Amino acid sequence: MTVTMTQTGRWPPTADLGTCRLRRLTPADSVWGGAALAALDPWRTLGSTAAGLGAYLTAEDPALHRFVVEARAVDNGVGGGESVEVDVAGAVAVAVGGNPVGIICLRDPWLRGPFIELLAVMLPGQGYGATVLAWAAAHAGANLWSTVSTFNHGARNFYRRIGFVEVVEMEGLVRPGFDDILLRRRNSSGGFRPPKAP
Numbered sequence: 001m002t003v004t005m006t007q008t009g010r011w012p013p014t015a016d017l018g019t020c021r022l023r024r025l026t027p028a029d030s031v032w033g034g035a036a037l038a039a040l041d042p043w044r045t046l047g048s049t050a051a052g053l054g055a056y057l058t059a060e061d062p063a064l065h066r067f068v069v070e071a072r073a074v075d076n077g078v079g080g081g082e083s084v085e086v087d088v089a090g091a092v093a094v095a096v097g098g099n100p101v102g103i104i105c106l107r108d109p110w111l112r113g114p115f116i117e118l119l120a121v122m123l124p125g126q127g128y129g130a131t132v133l134a135w136a137a138a139h140a141g142a143n144l145w146s147t148v149s150t151f152n153h154g155a156r157n158f159y160r161r162i163g164f165v166e167v168v169e170m171e172g173l174v175r176p177g178f179d180d181i182l183l184r185r186r187n188s189s190g191g192f193r194p195p196k197a198p
């Protein structure tokens with residue numbers, strides 16, 4: 001079966017964000033992507049499988065704009081500017097022109113602004129998450145939305161630091177016994193800048 005990923009609207013096919021680059025996720029990314037996500041919280045705790053997540057990444061869904069975040073090629077002092085492979089949760093990550101360090105999926109159109117349906121950074125604490133969200137906010141218009149599991153305190157802090165407000169708690173949204181929180185960032189709130197390159 002051939003999966004065609006129709007892409008429309010305001011989201012470009014690639015974006016250079018300085019410390020990282022975005023490119024459209026392809027069906028070939030679903031194997032390492034599903035495995036990497038299944039090994040990470042919140043999906044690990046929620047019991048999501050690599051196969052299920054891989055299917056989500058490749059499902060025909062024209063309103064879902066899926067990107068791989070690639071680290072900028074590292075100068076390893078040998079060839080200059082060569083790529084270094086990142087082992088993403090034990091999965092073999094084959095990337096042309098960069099190393100996958102994250103995935104972002106944006107649902108757009110959504111509610112007077114796009115909805116971040118999935119955000120994962122496999123190399124946390126390097127500024128990639130904030131950089132990617134600055135890019136999403138710049139394209140978002142009036143609102144940028146997301147959800148976070150109540151138990152995911154790290155991500156709740158992350159979203160809070162960059163201007164998202166917790167709107168409402170939604171009981172058992174993804175799985176019975178687990179609650180999620182709807183998050184909203186109003187672009188008029190301003191003051192959100194991507195981190196400076198080291």
Ligand SMILES: CC(C)(COP(=O)(O)OP(=O)(O)OC[C@H]1O[C@@H](n2cnc3c(N)ncnc32)[C@H](O)[C@@H]1OP(=O)(O)O)[C@@H](O)C(=O)NCCC(=O)NCCS
Binds near residue numbers: 130155159
């Ligand atoms: C949450 C996540 C997207 C953050 O991305 P990241 O690249 O690690 O975040 P950054 O390095 O850009 O950090 C941006 C800011 O958030 C803060 N932050 C990031 N993770 C944090 C955590 N776990 N606890 C507290 N603060 C955190 C950073 O300190 C930084 O603040 P500063 O600019 O004041 O220093 C990433 O850790 C991740 O993918 N986690 C697993 C999946 C997940 O929880 N996804 C989101 C909800 S579904």
